[in-house]
Amino acid sequence: MKIGLKLFASLTDHLPSDRKGNRVELEVEEGTTIANLITRFQVPERSAHLVLVNGHFIPPGQRATHRLVGGDEVAIWPPIAGG
Numbered sequence: 001m002k003i004g005l006k007l008f009a010s011l012t013d014h015l016p017s018d019r020k021g022n023r024v025e026l027e028v029e030e031g032t033t034i035a036n037l038i039t040r041f042q043v044p045e046r047s048a049h050l051v052l053v054n055g056h057f058i059p060p061g062q063r064a065t066h067r068l069v070g071g072d073e074v075a076i077w078p079p080i081a082g083g
Contacts, residue, residue: 001070003028005037008077011048014041034063037074050077 006023007015015024028037038048051058052075058066068074 001028001030001068002026003032003068003071004073005041006073006075007041007043008075009080011043011076011078014043028068030067032068034058034066034068034074037068038063038076043076047078048076049079051075 003026004023005015005026008022012022015022026037034051034053038045048063051060051063053066053068053072055073
């Protein structure tokens with residue numbers, strides 16, 4: 001099944017070099033979880049601060065069990081500091 005993955009800010013470096021901007025379209029197996037994607041792209045757990053699937057926040061405790069479905073858009077942001 002196909003899904004979209006966007007990594008923001010410093011996390012963009014974890015995407016393949018042939019990407020377009022900060023988004024890649026992926027073919028993943030049924031049953032793939034958010035945690036599987038984080039591992040696949042070697043994103044440090046502490047850097048996956050904000051995770052949205054189709055615009056809905058997925059808390060850290062649900063990332064290992066939230067199964068993706070075809071057409072999902074996953075967006076991951078690192079912690080951001082500012083003032």
